[in-house]
Amino acid sequence: EVQLVASGGGLVQAGGSLRLSCVASGFTFDRYAIGWFRQAPGKGQLGVSCISPGDGVTYITDSMKGRSTSSTDNAKNTAFLQINSLTDEDAGFYFCVRLQYCDADRMGSVLDWGQGTQVTVSS
Numbered sequence: 001e002v003q004l005v006a007s008g009g010g011l012v013q014a015g016g017s018l019r020l021s022c023v024a025s026g027f028t029f030d031r032y033a034i035g036w037f038r039q040a041p042g043k044g045q046l047g048v049s050c051i052s053p054g055d056g057v058t059y060i061t062d063s064m065k066g067r068s069t070s071s072t073d074n075a076k077n078t079a080f081l082q083i084n085s086l087t088d089e090d091a092g093f094y095f096c097v098r099l100q101y102c103d104a105d106r107m108g109s110v111l112d113w114g115q116g117t118q119v120t121v122s123s
Contacts, residue, residue, distance in 0.1 A: 001111035002026035004034075004114020005036040006096040011120045012086050020117060022096035028055040032111065033102035034072070034079035039116070048094075049081050050102035057102055063089060083119075091121045 008020040022034055035050035048061045051070040058070040067084045083090060095116040100108030 002112045004096040006117040009117030009119045014123045017084045022079045024077045029077040033099040035097045035099045037095045039090040049105045050107045052102040063091050086121050087123045
């Protein structure tokens with residue numbers, strides 16, 4: 001059974017930082033990609049980042065480039081999304097997903113959805 005457990009969200013002041021974590025199990029970690037989708041109130045789901053644990057390829061949505069980093073600890077089957085200089089546009093529920101692949105300019109199809117973690121930004 002595929003499981004994706006996200007954590008690391010919380011209440012942060014604008015300008016602050018967060019590191020989201022996603023612990024994966026039930027599949028071979030480095031044969032797929034891990035992505036993050038954000039669901040903000042009144043908005044659709046947006047794929048904001050992904051990483052391919054096998055080769056390190058990453059994708060970051062334009063609004064988060066330059067202040068966000070995706071990484072993995074393959075020994076622990078864990079993916080991370082570091083977000084710095086948070087703004088209210090970063091607020092939302094962040095879901096961790098398993099993807100077919102991750103390219104530098106796009107995310108592959110979602111295979112499994114995991115739990116989410118809430119990010120709230122205060123001004």
